[in-house]
Amino acid sequence: MSKIPPKPWPTGLADPVEPLVMRVLAPNPSPYTFTGTQTYVVGDPTGPDCAVIDPGPDEAPHIEAILAAVGTRTVTAIMCTHTHRDHSPAAAPLAEKTGAPIVGCAPLVLKVDGPRSDEAFDTTYEPDRVLEDGEQMRGTGWTLTAVATPGHTSNHLCFALEESGSLFTGDHVMGWSTSVVIPPDGDMGDYMASLEKLQARGDKVYHSAHGAAITKPQQLVRGMIGHRRQRENQILRLMGERARIAADFIPDMYKGLDKRLIGAAEMSVTAHLLDLEKRGLAKQDGTLWSVN
Structure with missing residues (x-):
């Protein structure tokens, strides 16, 4: 699996992490996001269509990098794991450029006045379709299944790529840090139940929104x-x-x-x-x- 290299980080490049998956790193490094938010383009690079997972911040260079990774393919879905503003704000401008529907997590805007150790919520997110646990999006040679994982946020979803056994974990399980759970929307009981749900699955690798691919997911989740x-x-x-x-x-x-x-x-x-x-x-x- 491809690793996150030392600085300078490869922002704006399409990094193939497995045959059906390309990763594009956004230029938004911070204490909340590590080297930045990782957007994933799912589908055969030579095929007719693809999906984009966690389009990231609304920054023109990042959106152009996603479009370059997409190439001539049709984007059939823009999929968001949750609505922190390092994950979903680029969904709307990307949808405008591609005509693709925005699907995935439910909208959620919550004002929290206390201290945070994550990003605030995206007020612009308007999905065309909200996926329930177990619902799927399909394309040519790829199938993504929604896995409800509330806890980090109440609307958090992961997406399982059925053809390879990979799971896109957003911020629920990350490759660089433990996820934060901040009330009132973050719920520790829900978070623990979601971890146990993932532990019971047989996913082979996790692709998170921040950090390197997790190649021993069950071991990591057990430790968490x-x-x-x-x-x-x-x-x-x-x-x-x-x-x-x-x-x-x-x-x-x-x-x-x-x-x-x-x-x-x-x-x-x-x-x-x-x-x-x-x-x-x-x-x-x-x-x-x-x-x-």
Whole structure:
């Protein structure tokens, strides 16, 4: 599998990652996006049609790079895993240029005033068709199946390429970092259930929106589930010592954390606390959290 090379990163180039898949890296590197958002063009390069997954930011050079990767093929679908603004804003201008429908996740716009460690939501996203879990888009020699994976966002979808056993995982499972879960839309219980759903599948490789291809997906997902359970156990132990506000968990759970990331860590802890409360393992009294 093709690897993300050292800087300079290959923005604007069509990088073949498997016979039916090309990857185009957007020029939007950031602490949220790693080297940038990876758009995937799915279909035989010599065939008549293709699909575009996660068209990325609305930046003219990136849209032109996608069109160059498409070549003479007809774009039959522009597919979005979710509506963070590093994923879906290019859908509308790309649809205007190609005539392709926008399909995939449901629209979602949520204003969050607290600290984030991901991108804000795209207010321009208007799909022509929302895919339900198990629905498919087909072209010449390719079939993409929607796999509902709420958690990172409530509208998150992955897309399975049936012909190769690959899964396009968006931000649910990434090749460079764990996914963030930020309430109120992000839900830790849903995220864990979605991880377990992926673990039960037999996908051979994951192509995420950020980072290198994941060639041992089951091993990675198992580790991610274990990491989240470890965090959960830490929270239960600390609550057992005394009632705490969410911020009080951070010094014990995140040793040496960059001060700029404290707010985001607090939101992650809050996601765990809300999930524990739903399961009857924690209770909240005003701003204080304790074991139920």
